[in-house]
Amino acid sequence: MRLLKPGAQQVAVVAALAATTLLVTLLVWRRQDFLGVVLALVTVLLAAVAGVAGAAHRDRRGALPPPMPSLPAPDGLYGIDADTLETLDNREALRAVRERHRGR
Template sequence: MKRISDARTVAVVAAAAALWLLVSLIARGRQDLLGVAMALLCVLLAVISGVAVTAARQQDTAAAPVPPQPLGPADPAPPGVDADTLETLGDRDAVRAMRARYRRDDDQ
């Protein structure tokens, strides 16, 4: 959890610094070497902020637990019978026979 707050902190600090640099560039209207350096630093800080936000989002999704899939009688099709097989068969009697065959194989 420590890294999530670190990435968010970096994003906020970098965005605030980029905004401050942008406002100062607009207000002063510098058109010399220092102005170019400040503009490049502003772009760099904006990129750092974007990367930090992306890192925080990825850590949030990675930290969220994935709910387990229910197994057992609630499962509509036995293992080995996928949607393509059922579509190919099409006949209900053939599907019942295949399910019965899989049940017999599982019982043995």
């Protein structure tokens, strides 16, 4: 048997229904003992879980897919790494490297 991982929307719905059920139970019973306090705390916990899961679902739904990587600019420096470019701070040296790569 394979169990599927529930999504944020399903978690939000189940937690909200459980919190509502416990809240109605608390209002009908009107218990003011240890069990009433425990039920109230569980109700608050379930409401918080429902809120966080609902926010996660909303954020995931509004997220855009990651952008496609763009191609490098055609300046003729495809074979040079960042360390080499960092050491070449002179414009004449960069020009010489470009000319050397164009000659290949």
